[in-house]
Amino acid sequence: MNEPAETTENLEVEQPDSWEQLEQIVAAKDSEAARSYLKELPPGEDARIMAQLTETEQQEFIALLNDEDAAHLMESLPELQAGQLLSALPPEKAALIFDEMHSDEQVDLLDQLTEAQSEAIIEQMDPEEAENVRFLAQYDSQSAGGLMITELLSFEESQTVDDVVTELRQNAEEYATYNVQYIYVINAEEQLVGVLRLRDLLMAPPGRRLNKMMIANPTSVPDSTSLQDLQHFFDSHHLFGLPVIDADQKLVGVVRREDVEQAGEEQAGRTFLRFAGIMGGEELRSLPLKIRSARRLSWLSINIVLNIVAASIIAMYEETLETVIALAVFLPIVSDMSGCSGNQSIAVSTRELVLGVIRPRDWFHVFRKELGLGLVNGITLGILLGGVAYLWKGNPYLGLVIGGALGLNTLMAVCLGALIPLILKGFKLDPALASGPILTTLTDMCGFFLVLSFAQALLPWLT
Amino acid sequence: MNEPAETTENLEVEQPDSWEQLEQIVAAKDSEAARSYLKELPPGEDARIMAQLTETEQQEFIALLNDEDAAHLMESLPELQAGQLLSALPPEKAALIFDEMHSDEQVDLLDQLTEAQSEAIIEQMDPEEAENVRFLAQYDSQSAGGLMITELLSFEESQTVDDVVTELRQNAEEYATYNVQYIYVINAEEQLVGVLRLRDLLMAPPGRRLNKMMIANPTSVPDSTSLQDLQHFFDSHHLFGLPVIDADQKLVGVVRREDVEQAGEEQAGRTFLRFAGIMGGEELRSLPLKIRSARRLSWLSINIVLNIVAASIIAMYEETLETVIALAVFLPIVSDMSGCSGNQSIAVSTRELVLGVIRPRDWFHVFRKELGLGLVNGITLGILLGGVAYLWKGNPYLGLVIGGALGLNTLMAVCLGALIPLILKGFKLDPALASGPILTTLTDMCGFFLVLSFAQALLPWLT
Incomplete structure (x- = not known):
């Protein structure tokens, strides 16, 4: 009972892929077969099967279903996927399917469409249902009004x-x-x-x-x-x-x-x-390449600028680096390891914010807790990497430079990583999206600076 | 209604910190005050207030509550926090509180304790309830048996x-x-x-x-x-x-x-x-430093080894690097940017696995989808960073080396990032924990190799 087995998917019992069968049904326009096919799918398989069909095939399949079954299918798909499907249907058909759904699901799906698309569907809906949807759509989707259903006694x-x-x-x-x-x-x-x-x-x-x-x-x-x-x-x-x-x-x-x-x-x-740099909500691979690529690039292009800023520190120490070329091997290690340590702190702070265990004004409590951890982990990692550097070149001063820089930078990364999400949250910004890039830019810059300035100070003993 | 406002915490309406008031109640051992204090807390505040108290204060506060209120409080805390509190209580008291909880909550909390601690509590429980808990405890906590309640009609x-x-x-x-x-x-x-x-x-x-x-x-x-x-x-x-x-x-x-x-x-x-390298489940800052530090270090120490392996590629090209020291500035940028691109793909694959839209055997479908995106993003980022390198040193060949290396490495990172979670899942390993380190090691090695081998090939034009 202790170890949650989260990879429970059982590969052995899986049926052979059945979407070829589905393609035949679609080609034959066989409504009865489409219905019983859907009924016999194991739970969860519908989303996967639909994701593998082309957009045209998806529409042809939906056209074979009655409105209730189509509504049922859409409700079991991820919202983004259902939204894509819906936007490709004629508004009259979409409206008929909509009339079969709960009010909160209607609103969630309309959220996935453009203003014009959702207006076209609402206009075709049963007038009473349409008024209800308009009423619900005025609410923020993450508030009680946006989450509630109006079907009540x-x-x-x-x-x-x-x-x-x-x-x-x-x-x-x-x-x-x-x-x-x-x-x-x-x-x-x-x-x-x-x-x-x-x-x-x-x-x-x-x-x-x-x-x-x-x-x-x-x-x-x-x-x-x-x-x-x-x-x-x-x-x-x-x-x-x-x-x-x-x-x-x-x-x-x-x-x-x-x-x-x-x-x-x-x-x-x-x-x-x-947190991993996917902006604009859910990304499924069924989205058009243009949208997926643009969303990912918008985050990457901010990162490339930040990376260049951080690396410009290295350019300022080219002479030192030329004298002790071994430093170039350790620069990426120091910056990467500090990034890892800082990310752990970010994750814990983000999680504690979500769980409601901390609030932005608890920053001093968090800082105190993290300071101790940063010291322990900084010293441990510093000794480890410093030792490797010493053993590699047989120079204790190189070990001191690398170990000292990693130790200090880890301490800083751990504390900053813990505080950045609180600060962002305090300013009502999104901790998950911005914490990572801010942290790694700071730890990269500081890491490069520490390694290279320590090396410059100890230059006579390094060569 | 379109933008989910996830940072809804309203700083203005917050009451002044009330845990000082709580400390007074605990000091005065005032049961009645403790009870009404708990009742008047805004929802969610209890977890935060408890997290700020020392362990002794927490126990003293629990001792002031009747069993029902204590059970209620524990149920509203994160499981880890409730488990810590529970393990500090005498088993007799813990058993009395337990008798007030639903069966599934009892089992979830016992999961947080050592075998000996949970046995001590079960022995003190009402015999019928104890038998029921023992029965439920045999199940995997992430299965129907572990999630079910036995209170039914x-x-x-x-x-x-x-x-x-x-x-x-x-x-x-x-x-x-x-x-x-x-x-x-x-x-x-x-x-x-x-x-x-x-x-x-x-x-x-x-x-x-x-x-x-x-x-x-x-x-x-x-x-x-x-x-x-x-x-x-x-x-x-x-x-x-x-x-x-x-x-x-x-x-x-x-x-x-x-x-x-x-x-x-x-x-x-x-x-x-x-995903961010926190092993062993939930980490709250109320956990002892020793446990927090050891858990984080166990993941970091694997990473430091992988980092050293990757950076050893740089050591193999020390001569090339000495000749064109500007390369040292771009090495961390190329490896970091590829890591970012790869992480985006990992996140999307992990999410699609959770949503059930893909399964491990859909790898070819995923690879095809990601190949196009890798090409577009690789070419875009390659031109960007190559352009910067060219403008900085005025050498088009440097731009070619850096841009070409980043472009190719991005393509590789995007495809690998998409496939690694599927492969791990196929082997019943945990995609969230292992995908990141595996990916960054591969992209670091490959990135360093591409930059330095391209530079070596074009060395006459770079100096």
């Missing part, structure tokens, strides 16, 4: 248990897709005044009024509540859904635990990508 | 709606913490035969037998199902919980959507940390 406080049961029975089919756990009780102004669990209805006499049995003044959140606050809320409360109210206290939706968890997971994925 | 198929409602009413208090959505129907051998939604009970005549109204042969998963398969399942099914069966088809638990989402989020966090 609300009743006026003067209604009775029997009213609710009758209503549920009459619309059983519609509510079947609602995943109801709570019933919300509102007053005549549509303001939230109470909540009832479904199981409470089971145990109540039919004639009882809702306001006589509801939990009054239930917890609710304003529609502007941030994802992070929602995450903290669900961490510390065993609830499935949280009613969302607008500025007038009106009940506007329900944000569910699962949506908050999923948004958190997606955010962690994007943080990971930004 | 199951009834025999011959029972009636009235039996269920009576049972629910009689044990309303116990079930209040269960978050019930489904009722599971089993046969005399405890095998799962059907499922009922709570709302179905609302609409049924009291005397009806469960097997006359249940959904027969419900979807269930074996207890060994992997987290990844569970994620795919919940992606494509609108269910809240999924019954888990053992090898004898017996119903052993329920894995809930929220637990799967949360496990996915935690896994994404750990992947992020491993």
Whole structure:
């Protein structure tokens, strides 16, 4: 139980690739076969299969499905992939598929499209659904308003248990897709005044009024509540859904635990990508080359400038370097190792920020903790690399220069790496994207400077 | 709505630090104050406040709380932090707190302790709960068995709606913490035969037998199902919980959507940390320095060896380097930029593996996609850096050497970065941890070799 086995993919039990079969179905325009093909796919395979088809094939396949199956397929694909597929469909077809989705999924997918594309689809939608989507689209996608669903059960406080049961029975089919756990009780102004669990209805006499049995003044959140606050809320409360109210206290939706968890997971994925220099959100290889290349280059071109700035330090010490050419071997090692040490600190700070264990104003606490670690790791790594340098050239002063430079630079990198994410976060900038380049530029410059200036000072003993 | 505002933390509305107030409460041993203090903390603040207290203060604070509040607090802390706190408590106290937690949380926390510590706590627990924990602890924490809860409602198929409602009413208090959505129907051998939604009970005549109204042969998963398969399942099914069966088809638990989402989020966090070279799981700064330092050094010491191996290429070309000392300025730039390009590819492949869009055997599809991108980015970056080299020294051949080396090395880094995670995953190794060091060693070596061998070939025109 102790070691999480995260590479559980079992290669042995995999079926032979079935997308050739899919190509035949598409070519034969066989709706029935398309449907049963989709049903028999192991979970998760649909995303992979779709990613391997050309855009035309994807569209032809979608055209073979009924709207409900197409909606189901789109919901199980990564949002970016579903968005690409959607943007290639005629707006009328897209709108029909949309009508089969939950409100939050509609909005998430429209987020992937251009303004014109999403407007074209909304116009073709069922008018009531369209109004709802427009209403939801006004919210920041990472706020309670953007994460909530509007499919909820609300009743006026003067209604009775029997009213609710009758209503549920009459619309059983519609509510079947609602995943109801709570019933919300509102007053005549549509303001939230109470909540009832479904199981409470089971145990109540039919004639009882809702306001006589509801939990009054239930917890609710304003529609502007941030994802992070929602995450903290669900961490510390065993609830499935949280009613969302607008500025007038009106009940506007329900944000569910699962949506908050999923948004958190997606955010962690994007943080990971930004940390490695992928800008503009998710990158899937099904995106056009032009977009992928441009996004990656935009980050690389900033880095190349920073790299040139850092390396210009070396150019200032060309003479020293010419005298002790062995230094050129150690320059990349010192800068790279310090970068690694600093990145570890960045990762821990970024993670602690996400977990809510630290905040920007805790910088001194973080600095103190990191100073000790920087000293221990700096001394250890300095002795290691200094020893190698000494043994290689048989010159203890070379060992001193290299070891001393790496030790000091590690200490600096560890402390800077820990603080940079806090500083960026304090200025409301994105720690994941900018911390790495800022750190490595500083550690490169400082590393080159330390090696070369120490060498210049000890030059007589190095030659 | 388009730009997710992920830095939503609002510095203005924050209260002044309240942990000094907490220190006073702890010093005064004021139980009542401790309780109301905890209640009034904004969501998420508890983790941060606890992280700032010394270990002794944390224990004194926990001692002031009743078991239920203490359990509640521990559940809202990051697992690592809660585990540390727990390991410092006397086993009797820890066991009392444990009895207030859900079964899956108990097991997650025991995972953080040594064998001896967790055995000491289990021995002090309520015997029934202890047996349950021992049963759950046998499972891999990232499988359906490790993620499931055992608090579920199951009834025999011959029972009636009235039996269920009576049972629910009689044990309303116990079930209040269960978050019930489904009722599971089993046969005399405890095998799962059907499922009922709570709302179905609302609409049924009291005397009806469960097997006359249940959904027969419900979807269930074996207890060994992997987290990844569970994620795919919940992606494509609108269910809240999924019954888990053992090898004898017996119903052993329920894995809930929220637990799967949360496990996915935690896994994404750990992947992020491993990617930056933090081994051994979560690192919080509240861990002892010795452990933090040793974990980071274990990864850094592998890296320093790899760095020395790569830099030894430079040592082989000392003469060339002495002749054209300007090359020493560009060596770190070429190796660093290629590392950045390769890391972008690693991140995209790792992410696509997590999303299930690619699998190891799709390597050729990935390679083809990345080849084009490597060419475009290689040529662009080569021209950029080659241009800088040419302008700096006024020597077009220097530009050719540097630009050509960076271009080729970028192409190689992009392709290798895309494939390495697939290869590692194919061999059931961890792509996040090992991809980076393998890539940078290869790109460093290759980058140094390309710059210096090109320079040697063009040496007459470079001096």
